[in-house]
Amino acid sequence: MFTGIIETLGKVEKLEKDGGNLNITIASDITSELKIDQSVAHNGVCLTAVAIDGDSYTVTAIEETLNKTNLDDLELGDTVNLERAMVLGARLDGHIVQGHVDQTAVCISVEEKDGSWIYSFEYDPKLNNVTIEKGSITVDGVSLTVVDSQKTSFSVAIIPYTHAHTRFHTYKAGTKVNLEFDVIGKYVARLLELRG
Structure with missing residues (x-):
């Protein structure tokens, strides 16, 4: 669950096709605070951190996600809006956002x-x-x-x-x-x- 209040911008460092999936590596100033298996919204799409290396982390977008979002259009060097999942008990500054693009x-x-x-x-x-x-x-x-x-x-x-x-x-x-x-x-x- 997210609020729609963007924390920071990330930069696309690597794009790697894996069958119908796309592994996206992002450089970000919030990487040091992430853990493997944590949810992060990327341009509003909830994706799971699967690898962390220094200031960069990797997420995987499956074919279904690529077909319904703009993530398949990403190019090296592009910026993405980033938001970590909201903390229970914190203020809801935006509105209830699921991270499921319609x-x-x-x-x-x-x-x-x-x-x-x-x-x-x-x-x-x-x-x-x-x-x-x-x-x-x-x-x-x-x-x-x-x-x-x-x-x-x-x-x-x-x-x-x-x-x-x-x-x-x-x-x-x-x-x-x-x-x-x-x-x-x-x-x-x-x-x-x-x-x-």
Whole structure:
């Protein structure tokens, strides 16, 4: 379980295919605090640390994960948003984030607004995910509030701190991102669907 509050950025040092899996080695300033078998969210995707070597650690993304996220698009030198699992009893500064990506989206515009930014994203509606204005959404692991909700798109407003300390400063039109929709909203939508 995560909060969507990014701790730090990691840098992709090595990518190694292993059958349908991808072993991803990340250099990070939190590596010294990690243990083997610990969960870490990478662009919002919960992955398990399987090896640690100095300032770097390795995680494995299976084929299912690669098919549903932007991790298969990673290249050497890319940055990733990192968050360790939340500590029970600590403040929940973002919202409840499972680290289970629902689908990807594409950035369709970036608009600077005198010290902040409006990012708009478009996603495939066939998976029946929805946003609501002032509701929560996770973009590449970042807990955000929806500003403008449409049937196939939404916008979020980004403050300077988030812009500087996450991957948001690298996004442009065409950038593919991971989305995790609000878990409570997903359960409500499913219950309504079952009631017909």
